[in-house]
Amino acid sequence: MSDITKQSLTELVENIKNKNLSSTDITKAFIERSEKSKELNVYITDDFTSALDKAKKFDQKPNLDLKLPGIPMAVKDLFCTKDVKTTAGSKILNNFVPTYESTVTENIWNEGAILLGKLNCDEFAMGSSNETSFFGNVQNPIDKNLVPGGSSGGSASALAGQLTPITIGTDTGGSIRQPASFTGTVGLKPTYGSCSRYGIVAFASSLDQAGPMAQNVKDCALLQEIISTYDPKDSTSIDFKRNQYSKKLNNNIKGKKIGIPKEYRVDGMPKEIEDLWQKGIQYVKECGAKTIDISLPHTSYALPTYYIVAPAEASSNLARYDGVKYGFRAKGENLIDMYEKTRSEGFGAEVQRRIMIGTYVLSSGYYDAYYLKAQKVRKLIKNDFDEAYKKVDAILTPSTPSSAFKIGEKTDDPVSMYLNDIFTVPVNLAGLPGISIPAGHDSKGYPLGLQIIGKAFDEQNILNIAFAMEEKINFKNKITDWWIE
Amino acid sequence: MSKNSAEYLINRKDNQYEVVIGLEVHAQVLSESKLFSTSATKFGAEPNTQVSLVDAAFPGMLPVINEFCIKQAIKTGIGLNAKINKRSVFDRKNYFYADLPQGYQISQFKDPIVGEGKVILDMPDGQKEVGIERLHLEQDAGKSIHDLDPQNTFVDLNRSGVALMEIVSKPDLRSPDEVSSYIKKLRSIMRYLGTCDGNMQEGSLRADVNVSVRIKGSKEFGTRCEIKNVNSIKFMQMAIEYEANRQVDLIEEGKSIDQETRLFDTKKNETRSMRSKEDAHDYRYFPDPDLLPLEISDKFINDLKNNIPELPDDKKKRFIDEFKLSPYEATILVSDIDTAKYFEEVVAKMGKNRDMKLAVNWITGELFAVLNNKNLEISQSPVSAKNLAILVNLIKNGTISGKIAKTVFELMLDGDKDPQKIVEEKGLKQQRDPKAIEALIDKIINDNREKAIEYKSGKEKLFGFFVGQAMKASGGKANPQLINEILKKKL
Amino acid sequence: MSIDLKTIKHISKLSRISVDEKRGEKLAGDLNSIFDFIEKLNELKTNNIEPLTSIAETTLKLRSDEVKSKNIREQIVKNSPQDNEDYFVVPKVIE
Numbered sequence A: 001m002s003d004i005t006k007q008s009l010t011e012l013v014e015n016i017k018n019k020n021l022s023s024t025d026i027t028k029a030f031i032e033r034s035e036k037s038k039e040l041n042v043y044i045t046d047d048f049t050s051a052l053d054k055a056k057k058f059d060q061k062p063n064l065d066l067k068l069p070g071i072p073m074a075v076k077d078l079f080c081t082k083d084v085k086t087t088a089g090s091k092i093l094n095n096f097v098p099t100y101e102s103t104v105t106e107n108i109w110n111e112g113a114i115l116l117g118k119l120n121c122d123e124f125a126m127g128s129s130n131e132t133s134f135f136g137n138v139q140n141p142i143d144k145n146l147v148p149g150g151s152s153g154g155s156a157s158a159l160a161g162q163l164t165p166i167t168i169g170t171d172t173g174g175s176i177r178q179p180a181s182f183t184g185t186v187g188l189k190p191t192y193g194s195c196s197r198y199g200i201v202a203f204a205s206s207l208d209q210a211g212p213m214a215q216n217v218k219d220c221a222l223l224q225e226i227i228s229t230y231d232p233k234d235s236t237s238i239d240f241k242r243n244q245y246s247k248k249l250n251n252n253i254k255g256k257k258i259g260i261p262k263e264y265r266v267d268g269m270p271k272e273i274e275d276l277w278q279k280g281i282q283y284v285k286e287c288g289a290k291t292i293d294i295s296l297p298h299t300s301y302a303l304p305t306y307y308i309v310a311p312a313e314a315s316s317n318l319a320r321y322d323g324v325k326y327g328f329r330a331k332g333e334n335l336i337d338m339y340e341k342t343r344s345e346g347f348g349a350e351v352q353r354r355i356m357i358g359t360y361v362l363s364s365g366y367y368d369a370y371y372l373k374a375q376k377v378r379k380l381i382k383n384d385f386d387e388a389y390k391k392v393d394a395i396l397t398p399s400t401p402s403s404a405f406k407i408g409e410k411t412d413d414p415v416s417m418y419l420n421d422i423f424t425v426p427v428n429l430a431g432l433p434g435i436s437i438p439a440g441h442d443s444k445g446y447p448l449g450l451q452i453i454g455k456a457f458d459e460q461n462i463l464n465i466a467f468a469m470e471e472k473i474n475f476k477n478k479i480t481d482w483w484i485e
Numbered sequence B: 001m002s003k004n005s006a007e008y009l010i011n012r013k014d015n016q017y018e019v020v021i022g023l024e025v026h027a028q029v030l031s032e033s034k035l036f037s038t039s040a041t042k043f044g045a046e047p048n049t050q051v052s053l054v055d056a057a058f059p060g061m062l063p064v065i066n067e068f069c070i071k072q073a074i075k076t077g078i079g080l081n082a083k084i085n086k087r088s089v090f091d092r093k094n095y096f097y098a099d100l101p102q103g104y105q106i107s108q109f110k111d112p113i114v115g116e117g118k119v120i121l122d123m124p125d126g127q128k129e130v131g132i133e134r135l136h137l138e139q140d141a142g143k144s145i146h147d148l149d150p151q152n153t154f155v156d157l158n159r160s161g162v163a164l165m166e167i168v169s170k171p172d173l174r175s176p177d178e179v180s181s182y183i184k185k186l187r188s189i190m191r192y193l194g195t196c197d198g199n200m201q202e203g204s205l206r207a208d209v210n211v212s213v214r215i216k217g218s219k220e221f222g223t224r225c226e227i228k229n230v231n232s233i234k235f236m237q238m239a240i241e242y243e244a245n246r247q248v249d250l251i252e253e254g255k256s257i258d259q260e261t262r263l264f265d266t267k268k269n270e271t272r273s274m275r276s277k278e279d280a281h282d283y284r285y286f287p288d289p290d291l292l293p294l295e296i297s298d299k300f301i302n303d304l305k306n307n308i309p310e311l312p313d314d315k316k317k318r319f320i321d322e323f324k325l326s327p328y329e330a331t332i333l334v335s336d337i338d339t340a341k342y343f344e345e346v347v348a349k350m351g352k353n354r355d356m357k358l359a360v361n362w363i364t365g366e367l368f369a370v371l372n373n374k375n376l377e378i379s380q381s382p383v384s385a386k387n388l389a390i391l392v393n394l395i396k397n398g399t400i401s402g403k404i405a406k407t408v409f410e411l412m413l414d415g416d417k418d419p420q421k422i423v424e425e426k427g428l429k430q431q432r433d434p435k436a437i438e439a440l441i442d443k444i445i446n447d448n449r450e451k452a453i454e455y456k457s458g459k460e461k462l463f464g465f466f467v468g469q470a471m472k473a474s475g476g477k478a479n480p481q482l483i484n485e486i487l488k489k490k491l
Numbered sequence C: 001m002s003i004d005l006k007t008i009k010h011i012s013k014l015s016r017i018s019v020d021e022k023r024g025e026k027l028a029g030d031l032n033s034i035f036d037f038i039e040k041l042n043e044l045k046t047n048n049i050e051p052l053t054s055i056a057e058t059t060l061k062l063r064s065d066e067v068k069s070k071n072i073r074e075q076i077v078k079n080s081p082q083d084n085e086d087y088f089v090v091p092k093v094i095e
């Protein structure tokens, strides 16, 4: 079967259960395609040999009751994987091999999936274009020299390029939804506390969430129901009743009230984005939902707030990378000299920039003016959503203010890079679930995404809305395989 | 200000200085596992064998708090008569050090679990109240070992993440003696509560000592210096003594005192500046985003309150009221929980017809002397409370004399022997048969006729001679009262 | 609001990242443009707003006091940059 890699997760699972395909067939197909796709630079570490072994083992004694029976998949290199190198896209972890497994990946392997390898990402997930990775840029399969978005750029690219049937990313300020939007795929950032953070290299603890990325909403729902578990090893994991999201997936959204926040109509937003948004409004109406104009008055403060909170937490979370216990160490004359050289040579420019910002906003004399202020504004942003959800069931916005841009286009201007996340960041600040689905193309033929934001723990609702819209949109990704050797 | 002879002042030319001391005591919480991880806390394990992925700050590792440590902190707070805060927050204190794997210490900064409280010290010239500013929970750091290798420092993380209670006093202490008394009192309270073993040799209890001086009578505080991590009462006293004098000398020379962190060099008996810590003094505290605020209910606190054992101050009061001990005796007996336990067991075992005074004297006299000589804790006493009680009763009921009791006690030391048996086996029972004593005395009078005549003619001093002879003849076993009575009759 | 080289040096010391003059100038420039953008928050009055510390809508879960982690010294020191079976090893610390 030559088109194995084109199949959705649901199709692959079906074919394995019907014995049309073996795990080995599928694993081989993705490995072969991956081998021909070196130019995309999605893998930091591949684990193909052991993946094939595992596939063979699975086929010898297949357990077809599992949700991901013998399905190979690659994951973002921010998830610690036992005995497989985990780098977080950084030189400072270049040689780090965990002896433990993250809860999210553990959940996936427990359902029968097989690890293909570790996917490229922005260094410590700090970036919106995958250009901060120590392991080089990732190509977007949509077009040559186009960024795949970030920080889960390798994940989005591998998924859109059909090198993995599904994948997982992490989203701190839009790192799943923005690359999904840039690559014409589906990405969900779950409610904060839905997926365990145990074993995921931390960026900003109060914002980080792992989430599924897939070719369609159904696959996304299935993966979400696998990775979302209560985990006593994470003090911020929330013990709530989780749905069987894929089973309960339902395209009937009649009567749902969808909020359209006026503040998301930002200055300088391309007309194409506005048009896409209008189209989205049309679609949900056609599905029988009502749209209601709402206000999220503090939206424009979200990004400045985020650029205090996230770097502050990161500056502390990344203090453990000091050359003592693991990872890269530079030679130093004494302890302090070793620290300073290790961290200066081991971290890339963007990570250093954010550590500096974070250190500054927490330092004595500036804490109140920046960090405390940001926490207060974060409260206002959360209040905006609480207020809105008194009137609506979900909120519809564009996922990004533009389509994917060229590699190198924004690297010299951090602020313009940060503006990429303007529509996704408020969702992280408020801890809400948000999903990006592909909804159209711009004039260059690049995909554009729409975001549906839900109430906390209401993943099912936004998955249902996305599912209904997906049917109407009938999006087809334009992939030409230009990179295949 | 107290006006008493015990006042600790530093005299220079025309000036008298008073010393102001505040303590930050770090007390290791007694618990099986660490504050945020499930590693063991045992002392003396092989290096890095009690270290989990969380303790060594591996990527993606997260803290999960130990409920028991929270209870221990609250219990200690209750023991310090302090306010328990129903909402407290864990913060990160950020700094780099080899034995701090996370690059931050999880501590409590703005909202500690325990607020203001107080402890009462029994000083020779009366009681003194010392205010407690707060008590908070935090992680201990690992251990840097500098002397195993000339080029390198070795790091052992066994202690990393162990729960500590930092107990911060108000600057209410005024002398090395008060500091000693304060530490002993804290230790005593925590040992009663079972929240800290107070073992200073193993580092379970250590303190940062804040010292400043001021002209006696002045209301303002002087500039203080913090002497870090002193781990014995003696060293604390020596460090204070040295530091206070150093500060006074500076003032006398017209120089100013730098507010700084200092180290006590136990070999040279001096404090010196720790410059290495100086340039990283901005700790950038912020709430740990891996943890939520700790919220505890009234019920949670009340359940702990209802199970607080009798604490030293209450026990002392009861010993005075119930057992009619002197305040001095009571203070000694309650100062350590094991001593108090021993004493109460002796009391219980003595039964109804007990001689409290005698028991107290034997414990604080003979027993303490033995423990002191053999360098033993009372919990390791070679004589059990039960056997000591029997011994005291044997004296009380006249079976043996106090003198013989000392012999018996010596014999008891070897294997905690039953004194009753020793008395029987060695035939040490007091001679109480009047006829036998009469016979004995008759013989002595007969043998010492001249002396008997001298006595009768008024030389009353000789009575003692006869008593001594009678005792000697009975091998020390004759009942002294009977000897007296019979001698008086016969002479 | 202007972040100068001196401030950069101070932050670089706190964060233990050495920064030479040239990179310091560049960082100062970047940080200034970022903080210009952050200053927008000053438009908001927040005097009576409770700061939001954690977004997780739950209370802190407590663990029971049980030792579950065994001796995993081999795993713990396995990844450390300087080889030693028992300890982590760092360049000499001078007090």
Ligand SMILES: [Mg+2]
Pocket: B024, B208
């Ligand atoms: Mg201190």
Ligand SMILES: [Zn+2]
Pocket: B026, B138, B166
């Ligand atoms: Zn402390």
